Every structure is written in structure tokens, then in C-alpha cells.
Amino acid sequence: MNILYFAWLRERLDRSQQQVEPPEHVKTVADLIDWLAQNDEAIALAFENRKLIRAAVNAQIVDHDAPIADAHTIAFFPPMTGG
Template sequence: MKILYFAWLRERLNRASDDVSPPAEVQTLADLIVWLRANDEALDLAMANPKQFKLSKNARIVPWETPIADADTIAILPPMTGG
């Protein structure tokens, strides 16, 4: 599974993506975020308020309860500001 990071999240993590293999019990995007944060201190700190992030599965914004599969590409989109 490919995880993509965007905007300030990418800059804070100092990487644009990760390839991960979550365990079988990780079945939804919400499960995935919990698992990613538990295994990556930098991501955990950056996502201190996780529900402010949008999640994308295969280039479509979807709810956090969306099921996932190994071949998916997941994007984590931080809140944006305009000006």
C-alpha cells in the first residue's frame, strides 16, 4: 500500500510517501491512521488532531470508515489555508 503525504505534512515528515504493509486487522482508513501513528512518532506528532485531515483512496476523497486493500494508494491531506 502506498501512503502519500501532502503540503506541510510532507515537509514536516521530510518525505512524500511510504510503502507500508499493515496487518490484517487494519481494514479501514481510520484503522490505518491509528496503525501509522502508532508506528511513526513524527507522523503521530504531526497528526495530533487527526480528524482535521482529509483522506483519499485511489485519488478520491472518502470517509474515514472506507475499507482499504493492499493495492490502494492512500493520501493524507492536511487542512489548507488560503490567502
């Protein structure tokens, strides 16, 4: 699956996207964050305050307990500041 990062998350990680193949036991957005953080110190630091992290699965905003079984694109981003 493809992971997208936006705004200060993108800058702190120094990447706008990455391809990952998470193992079977990674079933939700929260599981995915845990798994990414275990394998990547930059992600562990940038995602430290989970309350500041919003997520979207296949371009739909979801909570962190949402399943990722059918996900082809998962996006992570800080609270939105549009308008």
C-alpha cells in the same frame, strides 16, 4: 500499498510517500492512521488533530471510516486551499 503526504503534512514528516504493508486487522483509513502512529512518532505528532486530516483512497476522497481493502494508493493531506 503506497502512502502519499501533501502540504504541511509532507513537510512535517519529511517525506512525500512511503510503502507500507499493514497487518490484517487494519481495515479502514482510521485503522491505518492508528497503526502508522503507533509505529512512527513523527506520524503520531503530525496526525494528532485528526479533524485536520483529509484522506483519499485510489485518488477518490473518502471519510476516515472508509475501507482500505482495495487500496493501492492512500493519500493524506490538510484541508484544501485551492482556487
